[in-house]
Amino acid sequence: MSIDLANQKDYLDQLFKVYPLSPDSIRNIDPNIWERIVESYNKEDNTALINALLSLKLFPIKDGYVPFLRKDPSAILRNPQTVNRICGRVRELGLEKLFERCAEPKETNRQMGPLFRRWVNSGVLGVFPVSEDIFDSNNENAILNGSDSALLNYAIRKLGYKRDKGVDIIARFNGKYIIGEAKFISDEGGHQNAQFNDAISTIGTNAKNGVIKIGIMDGVLYIKPRKGEGTSKYRKITEKDIPVMSALVLREFLYSL
Template structure:
């Protein structure tokens, strides 16, 4: 088994893994969403006048809609449907009126689900310099031969990897670095539970490991969460199938980079 995969499993099962991992993925489920005052005033005015069309149009400008309704996604994608379907609009507005304006505000400011917060956290942690180098922008990264970590969006990393590294996948990347003349590219996933969506997240990371690239390009799946629990889960079984690949916890990423 790959040394860093073995070490990640041992770390997760024998030490204060979750306490340490909180530095990488500091979940904040209690942070309410900020409500744009201009958008709220527009809605409040429409609500007070019982202008049903404007009530729906104004609420669609918020990240959340204050009620669960299967027709909302359609209205988001085709706002002209608001004017063509008065019975649907009246039905939704009736529910909103029953709810009352205070509850509507409360629902609009509901905290983001923790799994929706995870995406940017890994890069924020890397960009803090915790890996021993201050990450640099794309132009600096292109023109240095020194050890370096790229600071860029997923899509910019993907474009760089396609142009310079022969990367062909249609997904962005979470990590690109150069150490001792070798490129390291990686996907980072926090797997919070077993099952459908989380298995798909694991497969996304493993797809990178199966991507054929030059010998001087090191592929790594930076995984954390329940995948390391020693049990009979599909995730743990999958890790053993990939036991010779570079799979490791973000907590071991610095050690991995400096041993290259």
């Protein structure tokens, strides 16, 4: 059903309701931190400059030594040449470009988890998420509310889930418990392959008898091949009866149980 939907209908237009990406929304920069950056930049104080830049969530340049300095700020004073080298690259940008780099929006793949959760919380699946106390108080159709860690904790404690990640939704429909991991597979290769394999691992994770594990995946994995056998993702979800589906058919799946 998901493959047909992705290839025959306005799949992407519908999917935008689940994942309304906002690639142009810049990050907010604390004015006080930016003031420190400008001051240290103008005073040519590299130690103060790098300390101020490390206060931001996004460092303006890619450099393999920056994560070390984040984790061990004391290394800044011990390694002045490294600090000067990094700050030299920063100064090449100029203040205007530096601000743009610091304010760049999050990568779209990092927005997906919260967007899926927001979609679920809107009640689009027919029920609104409830607290653990209410969820456990009866056997009615329900979705469990909670943070990533809270859902994972519940899956391990109550549903016998044997993995330390991969829980984006816990639901109970028609007396059956469902654990699902949501992924948006935007392309082939690299990180996207890892995302796909992550969801497949969730499906294969042991849990109590009767607990249904599903991969709620959207994106390029549903594109039918024009030549040859298609992508490995397409082959994997079509060769075997793997419970993978688009978020757009999740409601229908839940009520069919």
